[in-house]
Amino acid sequence: MAGPVVGVIANPVSARDIRRVIAHAGSLQVTDRANIVLRVLAGLAAAGVGTVVMMPENAGIRRHVTRAMVRAANVGEARFPDLEFLEMKVTGEAADSATAARMMRRMGVAAIVVLGGDGTHRVVVSECGNTPIAGVSTGTNNAFPETREPTITGLAVGLAVSGLVPAAAAFVDNKQLEVSINERREIALVDVTIVRERYVGSRAIWKADGFRELFVTFGEPGGIGMSSVVGLLAPVKRCSPFGRRVIFDRPETAPFRLQAPIAPGLVEPVGIERIETIGVDTATRLTVPAGAICLDGEREVTFSEKDDVCVTLRDAAFRTIDVSACMAQAASNGWFVEPAGKLPIISQQGGHS
């Protein structure tokens, strides 16, 4: 393979949970996901990426993508890079994303494009190491991945991995939360919520009277999901060297109540006891003895009085591609212009500006 190789992870099992019913979240169909992949591939090819490796699945994305690429090849179009699928066992579960990310890291891909919401991105980051990722928001809760046209994400990733954009501009460091439950270690990219219920069940969280604690890496005023609580009370930027912790109280007895968009379609009153700033690398013990730990909005692990649980904010934990910065460099350098360079702009009064 010549030139940088890019990985693509599009897991059809994301965005299929109960939030489609309890909160009217979206159901992005398999054909839509395949079309997004094709748009990413078109962007990557236009930016010079010759080879892409993709996570295999059997739900229909691969079938639809392959169909479009075969047709393009039949008519001699060169719109897509060469596409290979990883040789891995398909389980049809979220674990496939982790397996694919691990394999892509080991084979040294230059970047991974991830289709999904906060949950899928978390799974990929847990295995991708220092490999930069670029997110395309197709999940249920999309606080972490930006909403953007996938063609542009493909173009920007191509520019970043080709080295055209200097690494300092192309890649951004991100914080993450590390949760230790005895010897076990989990991560979250945006938020860790502690809830009273002590079972995983259907995973989603939506019963505000069960909320106990919240930790966030960042919280933006326009964000969705649990991090919106911080976003609306005391916002924290993705790049700020600290995070926040919120101690909840029952909405009816709390000193403060906040109407928070805790999930797509769910604006609920949450009771706030207090909010704190948390520093980097400082382990925080929970105030509640038992419950469930929710990572980026989904119940994942239960704990009881017998377990030792700590939450720690880590800085520079993984890298993402700054799509806006890459595209800005392309515009200012005229990389998409032939012949390369900047086109003079003619003022309305005549003459050159």
Add this chain to the structure above:
Amino acid sequence: MSNNPFPLSKEKLSQAYRTMRTIREFEERLHVDFARGDIPGFVHLYAGEEASAVGIMMHLNDNDRIASTHRGHGHCIAKGVDVKEMMAEIYGKTTGACRGKGGSMHIADLSKGMMGANGILGAGAPLICGAALAAQKLGHGGVGISFVGDGASNQGTFLESLNLAAVWNLPAIFVVENNGYAESTSVDWAVASDSYVDRATGFGLPGITVDGTDFFAVYEAAGELIRRAREGGGPSLLECKMVRFHGHFEGDAQTYRAKGELEDIRANKDCIKFFQARVREAGVLSANEFEKIDDEVARLIDEAVAEAKAAALPSARDLLTDVYVAY
């Protein structure tokens, strides 16, 4: 209650476990007795899939109707059909739920809202549209639940029923029990889009996927869908991803499975083991309490088999009775 972290009381948890264990014992006993040649006809076993039937049926009452599949024993037991009458039916005896004339694939008990197991793949879905329409018109708050496997979800009847339920806003829930195989054909080879949620979306009703080996995931999701339907929110689809511990039918050599697959799913995907571990770990039911239920269930199945064997076969005079049933 304060030490119980689950959304069900201790009594309800005991009931859920007893029902799952009853299905498992019933099926494992049939597996042995069928191989010995004791049982006429065909049986398709539900072992391994218990969390789906029980997690859903825990929310239902006798006003709610279900339509089952060829793999229907678990649905029947979870919906409250008498276990001894079921066993007698499978043995083809006059004491059976259908006087011994239906056998495994036609067990029904309308008094319990069980409209029948069904030998025709995908045939339950239109029936449940009728039941849901009746519930809607009578206004008693009942719901209709249709079960299909991943294979039968390709049948026109199923897809037409999704359309009808959406058009009429019926209180119907379509449960796709995806055990990965349509008889012997992997779902990957037989279903154009493996996402059943997509199929629901295509007809304008919401769909969700849950881990069908996790009783609590099924219970919680089914509870929301059923409540939604009772409150006038209309139809929906629930995909339960699960495993089956036996072949498509008894006697199936299962050459389509990967080497070691059966051992792996029995060791690592057993919904009853998961349930026991979680509930015991939380200290809600003790090992002794589980064992006591196991013993009682084993005795019940022993009695059911003994009574079924001892009962009379239908005679030639019975041939033309009970042929038609008024719904």
